[in-house]
Amino acid sequence: MAAQIFGLDIGRSFIKVVQVKISGSSRSLVAVGSAATPGAGLRSEVKPELKQLAETIKTLVKNSKIHSNKCTVSIVEAQAVTRLIELPNLTDKELSAAINFEADQYIPLPIKDVNLQYKVLSRPQPGSGGKMAVLLVAAPKRVIEKYLEVVKMSGFSLSAVETESSSLARALSNKNDPPSLIVSMGASSTELVLIKEGNVFFTRSIASGGAALTKAIMTEFNLASKQAEEYKMAYGILEDKLSGKISRILRPVLEVVTTEILKAIDYARSHMGDQRLSGVVICGGSAYLPGLAEFVTEKTSVEVSLGDPWANFAKEGLILKMPGQGSFYSIATGLALRT
Numbered sequence: 001m002a003a004q005i006f007g008l009d010i011g012r013s014f015i016k017v018v019q020v021k022i023s024g025s026s027r028s029l030v031a032v033g034s035a036a037t038p039g040a041g042l043r044s045e046v047k048p049e050l051k052q053l054a055e056t057i058k059t060l061v062k063n064s065k066i067h068s069n070k071c072t073v074s075i076v077e078a079q080a081v082t083r084l085i086e087l088p089n090l091t092d093k094e095l096s097a098a099i100n101f102e103a104d105q106y107i108p109l110p111i112k113d114v115n116l117q118y119k120v121l122s123r124p125q126p127g128s129g130g131k132m133a134v135l136l137v138a139a140p141k142r143v144i145e146k147y148l149e150v151v152k153m154s155g156f157s158l159s160a161v162e163t164e165s166s167s168l169a170r171a172l173s174n175k176n177d178p179p180s181l182i183v184s185m186g187a188s189s190t191e192l193v194l195i196k197e198g199n200v201f202f203t204r205s206i207a208s209g210g211a212a213l214t215k216a217i218m219t220e221f222n223l224a225s226k227q228a229e230e231y232k233m234a235y236g237i238l239e240d241k242l243s244g245k246i247s248r249i250l251r252p253v254l255e256v257v258t259t260e261i262l263k264a265i266d267y268a269r270s271h272m273g274d275q276r277l278s279g280v281v282i283c284g285g286s287a288y289l290p291g292l293a294e295f296v297t298e299k300t301s302v303e304v305s306l307g308d309p310w311a312n313f314a315k316e317g318l319i320l321k322m323p324g325q326g327s328f329y330s331i332a333t334g335l336a337l338r339t
Ligand SMILES: Nc1ncnc2c1ncn2[C@@H]1O[C@H](COP(=O)(O)OP(=O)(O)OP(=O)(O)O)[C@@H](O)[C@H]1O
Pocket: 010, 011, 012, 013, 014, 015, 185, 186, 187, 188, 189, 190, 209, 210, 211, 214, 229, 232, 233, 284, 285, 286, 287, 288, 289, 290, 328
């Protein structure tokens, strides 16, 4: 049977929806679709614009043949606070009683204004006197309320809200995999998510993505955005295209991201003991930029691959019609897989 929920990823430039079917260990794609985000999307504070966003979601869900009225959504990392903290080994009951007080020291927002979630990632050996590792995620209530309002206006109900990093971890990693760094590059931001044993270990959000690349081409060559977008997608950062003219403009913009990737790799090396980073997984719409994987490999000397949330899905039906497109739907797929 198809899952009772669908994943809804409301990006700055595209809205994506995914519904999956899970039976035992087998997974298949039931429905998938995307639509351009109208106006300022969720950034808008104007009611008619939010209404228009809700209408776009409603039409997209209908056109994508999703059979569910309930969705899960993700909020961008920049709007949440994710912290890995260490605490003395508490029982679940003790932790639940102490968490607000403990979180107060790590979350730079009043606890009463946030929705706080936590997950125990590891516990020490009994009697060792070691610490337990707990992942804290705090999202401002007013941010969650806005998602709730838009989803409600679209005629759906909201089953859960999580951060993009949690969706990405579910979509692109397994508990037994070695640690990896996910680089999710959208239009307006890039999220770095360090994953260990299938869990989020560290996150970082960079306020730059595909839109900054398009903007750089527009400014340099005095082009309209549509044309600049076409150049970007056709030539990317390949140096042998157009005598490297586009590449030369885009590479400096990407340096902001590669610098942060290098810092995250350093962090992984110093905080993950003897577990080695297996590689960098790029995903999101901007991961398709021609030459990006090679560029990141060259800058970091770490193996880079394009993330595919459908890699272990049954190769039948819809999936066969969308070769290589999974990366764009990574977050929506992770949301759809939430059980
Ligand atoms: N083939 C391609 N080459 C280069 N860039 C691409 C390609 N396809 C899509 N993009 C870029 O990907 C971006 C859209 O990706 P995505 O849908 O993941 O972003 P978003 O989720 O809407 O944005 P954000 O996550 O920042 O809110 C756009 O900037 C678009 O130009």
